[in-house]
Amino acid sequence: MDFEVTYTPEQEAFRTEVRTWLATNIPEGLEQPVDPGDLSLEQYQKLRELGRRLGAKGWLYPTYPKAYGGGDLSVDFVMILEEELDRYGLHLPPYYDSGGRLGGASIFVWGTEEQKQQFLPPIFRGEWRTWQLLSEPNAGSDLAGVQTRAVRDGDSYIVNGQKIYVGSLHGCEMMWTIVVTDPDKPRHENLGWLMIPYGLPGIEVRPMELLTAGGEGGASPGLKHTIFFDNVRVPAFNLVGGENNGWRVATTHLELEHGGGGVVRRNRVVDQFLEYCITTKRNGETLSKDPDVRDDMVEAYIKSEIVRLFGLRTYWLSHAHKPRSYEGPQLSYCRKTYALEIAETILRAVGPYAMTNDPDWGPLNGLLEHYQRSAVVGLHPGGTTDIQKVIMARRIGIGRTTKEQAGRLR
Amino acid sequence: MDLGLTEAQELLKTTAANFIQQEYPKETIIALESTPTGVTPELFRKVAELGWLGIIIPEVYGGEGRSCTDAAVLFEELGRGPVPGPYFSSGVLGALTVLHGGTEEQKHAILPQVASGERVLSLAVTEPHHGWRPETVQMRASLQGGAYTLNGTKLFVYDAQAATHLICAVRTSPSTNGSTSGITLLVVDAKAPGVTVRTLPGWMAQVDEVRFTNVRVATTAVLGSTEGQGWETLEAAALQAIPILCAYQVGSCQTVFDMAVAYSRTRVQFGQPIGRFQRVQDHIINIVNHLDAARWTTYEALWKLDTGRPAAASVHLAKAVTSEAYLKVCDSGHEVHAGVGVIREYGLTLHTQRSRTLYHLLGEPRYHRRRLADALGW
Numbered sequence: 211m212d213f214e215v216t217y218t219p220e221q222e223a224f225r226t227e228v229r230t231w232l233a234t235n236i237p238e239g240l241e242q243p244v245d246p247g248d249l250s251l252e253q254y255q256k257l258r259e260l261g262r263r264l265g266a267k268g269w270l271y272p273t274y275p276k277a278y279g280g281g282d283l284s285v286d287f288v289m290i291l292e293e294e295l296d297r298y299g300l301h302l303p304p305y306y307d308s309g310g311r312l313g314g315a316s317i318f319v320w321g322t323e324e325q326k327q328q329f330l331p332p333i334f335r336g337e338w339r340t341w342q343l344l345s346e347p348n349a350g351s352d353l354a355g356v357q358t359r360a361v362r363d364g365d366s367y368i369v370n371g372q373k374i375y376v377g378s379l380h381g382c383e384m385m386w387t388i389v390v391t392d393p394d395k396p397r398h399e400n401l402g403w404l405m406i407p408y409g410l411p412g413i414e415v416r417p418m419e420l421l422t423a424g425g426e427g428g429a430s431p432g433l434k435h436t437i438f439f440d441n442v443r444v445p446a447f448n449l450v451g452g453e454n455n456g457w458r459v460a461t462t463h464l465e466l467e468h469g470g471g472g473v474v475r476r477n478r479v480v481d482q483f484l485e486y487c488i489t490t491k492r493n494g495e496t497l498s499k500d501p502d503v504r505d506d507m508v509e510a511y512i513k514s515e516i517v518r519l520f521g522l523r524t525y526w527l528s529h530a531h532k533p534r535s536y537e538g539p540q541l542s543y544c545r546k547t548y549a550l551e552i553a554e555t556i557l558r559a560v561g562p563y564a565m566t567n568d569p570d571w572g573p574l575n576g577l578l579e580h581y582q583r584s585a586v587v588g589l590h591p592g593g594t595t596d597i598q599k600v601i602m603a604r605r606i607g608i609g610r611t612t613k614e615q616a617g618r619l620r
Numbered sequence: 621m622d623l624g625l626t627e628a629q630e631l632l633k634t635t636a637a638n639f640i641q642q643e644y645p646k647e648t649i650i651a652l653e654s655t656p657t658g659v660t661p662e663l664f665r666k667v668a669e670l671g672w673l674g675i676i677i678p679e680v681y682g683g684e685g686r687s688c689t690d691a692a693v694l695f696e697e698l699g700r701g702p703v704p705g706p707y708f709s710s711g712v713l714g715a716l717t718v719l720h721g722g723t724e725e726q727k728h729a730i731l732p733q734v735a736s737g738e739r740v741l742s743l744a745v746t747e748p749h750h751g752w753r754p755e756t757v758q759m760r761a762s763l764q765g766g767a768y769t770l771n772g773t774k775l776f777v778y779d780a781q782a783a784t785h786l787i788c789a790v791r792t793s794p795s796t797n798g799s800t801s802g803i804t805l806l807v808v809d810a811k812a813p814g815v816t817v818r819t820l821p822g823w824m825a826q827v828d829e830v831r832f833t834n835v836r837v838a839t840t841a842v843l844g845s846t847e848g849q850g851w852e853t854l855e856a857a858a859l860q861a862i863p864i865l866c867a868y869q870v871g872s873c874q875t876v877f878d879m880a881v882a883y884s885r886t887r888v889q890f891g892q893p894i895g896r897f898q899r900v901q902d903h904i905i906n907i908v909n910h911l912d913a914a915r916w917t918t919y920e921a922l923w924k925l926d927t928g929r930p931a932a933a934s935v936h937l938a939k940a941v942t943s944e945a946y947l948k949v950c951d952s953g954h955e956v957h958a959g960v961g962v963i964r965e966y967g968l969t970l971h972t973q974r975s976r977t978l979y980h981l982l983g984e985p986r987y988h989r990r991r992l993a994d995a996l997g998w
Contacts, residue, residue: 212622498998508989519916609884609895
């Protein structure tokens with residue numbers, strides 16, 4: 211086994227290239243707020259500029275074919291990109307683009323050649339930021355029970371309905387959603403998967419007031435919206451995967467949402483919490499020397515290590531194209547439940563300071579305060595922890611001899 | 621990055637699995653479970669012939685010279701049984717102790733015999749004030765007339781009944797009592813006059829009390845060239861041995877997982893397989909989460925050891941996670957199996973017993989959590 215990438219000279223040369231490139235192409239004055247809800251328009255535009263520059267090199271979505279705007283890069287090269295971006299506290303994509311990250315995969319697997327040519331390059335080159343629209347007021351865990359309707363009218367679909375927990379700060383260019391295309395068909399056979407340009411007439415976007423905005427495994431969005439569709443006319447060309455096939459198209463991005471792509475990043479909050487305990491004195495004694503705090507530190511560390519290893523394992527399975535089963539939802543389940551437990555551990559170890567982002571009293575510029583909220587919010591995006599367990603059970607084959615297959619990623 | 625096994629490891633895994641299937645059917649393991657040695661001479665000979673008692677011993681000392689990860693692949697399969705017997709105590713922990721602490725002459729004298737199965741080693745370290753810490757080693761060896769005299773009791777000694785030789789941790793100088801250093805390891809013939817080995821009754825298995833009454837040991841029995849280096853030797857041996865022990869526990873967790881999934885499909889209550897009930901599913905998901913946490917912390921520690929990376933923190937992490945996971949996996953296994961799970965012939969309790977018996981070996985989870993904090997420099 212090898213838990214690290216052993217880089218070839220060619221790959222090390224690539225690292226030098228990436229490092230040099232980043233040094234000149236990361237926009238000046240780029241800084242990321244502790245609370246993604248504080249991301250200014252100016253900072254967002256800098257991130258988008260970086261995204262377009264990466265996209266022009268094929269480095270924004272580097273594993274996809276060059277023909278569609280990707281970079282044709284193998285997993286080891288992508289690791290180098292991620293490692294080098296990580297030095298700046300960034301990753302791919304450098305802003306919230308879960309619609310592109312997840313929807314791009316669906317279009318790649320299920321789209322016609324014409325659809326791929328039209329939709330993928332703008333996503334992969336960073337020209338579009340894309341939002342995914344899945345949950346509705348009456349369809350959360352039961353996602354297949356969505357009610358938003360799309361009725362065929364000539365070369366268009368007329369869309370009516372409402373979606374919630376959508377998007378991020380500062381808008382987007384493209385959205386996609388699952389809609390009911392045939393209400394008379396049985397569950398899972400009645401849906402369509404539709405790309406919808408953001409600016410079409412009849413779309414209303416209304417911000418939601420949430421505890422904080424949780425992301426679907428990607429960069430934090432900063433803000434979520436309710437979106438209303440009132441007789442929105444969408445080109446029929448934009449239906450990906452064919453009539454009433456939307457649920458199968460969705461299995462691809464749901465697989466990624468459920469953790470199937472894995473992750474190679476550390477939990478930076480835990481790292482900074484540990485560093486804080488080592489460097490902070492209370493009553494003349496370093497926090498980490500307090501036996502109770504030390505136990506808490508170990509607890510948080512162990513959980514973050516387990517999640518890191520699950521992320522690495524799943525990343526390897528996915529990128530080395532190995533058979534996958536329950537591993538993605540297991541990563542998602544453990545990441546979420548452990549995050550909540552770690553938040554409690556931090557609250558206990560640090561004390562009430564962890565509940566304020568006051569410049570005088572809040573540790574780490576409010577990072578720990580934000581974590582107290584984001585760990586709670588983070589339980590639901592990309593499927594609740596209970597849903598992850600349901601998927602795990604089906605794929606393991608608990609109580610059933612036929613094991614459900616993991617969603618296609620290629 | 622490659623988290624799969626090598627071809628050679630896959631081969632070893634298959635060979636071990638086939639051997640265990642043939643030689644260690646469930647009935648055999650149940651019969652051996654609570655015997656003093658956990659093994660028969662015939663089975664021990666067969667395992668020795670496969671070279672597995674010398675898997676980690678360098679070839680120059682008559683072993684197979686394979687990596688820690690290779691040894692772990694083997695012990696994961698043994699854990700699936702769970703196969704009892706002194707394979708870990710002698711072939712891994714004992715061998716590594718001699719390898720790290722012995723003189724060249726001792727290594728040449730002892731290790732080939734360990735690999736061939738002629739010698740069986742067991743570590744006698746802990747005492748009535750139990751703890752895997754140097755301060756708890758209090759037994760004295762006084763030097764009189766060119767030989768040591770040993771008096772005292774070693775408690776919770778694993779596989780002493782099967783051992784031909786005990787590697788016994790003692791204090792040779794009164795001034796070192798209670799200190800972290802100054803411990804000496806003596807290789808003592810288990811049949812020497814004054815050595816009494818008694819199997820501890822109860823749920824634990826192959827764990828013994830060893831009494832020393834005026835046992836005379838030659839000074840040549842000191843492992844290494846000087847006195848007082850014993851704890852450092854034990855630490856170095858344990859660093860490599862622990863993840864291999866963890867792999868055994870991972871294998872056992874894997875079997876409990878497989879048993880629970882199989883049972884969830886076949887056991888019908890309220891007109892459907894019990895695995896259709898989400899409360900039952902929760903138990904099995906709990907099992908697989910613990911199993912995988914144990915597996916990946918263990919194999920990452922092994923990888924660090926085999927590639928010469930600093931491994932201490934990872935080893936402590938793996939032991940803390942794995943010993944705890946093993947207990948919880950068996951607990952959840954019993955939740956799934958209910959009454960059937962506690963029928964001895966069913967086989968689940970083999971794992972449950974072992975999860976408790978191995979919990980403290982080479983330090984319990986709490987100890988390793990503390991050592992983890994130290995190793996991370998906090």
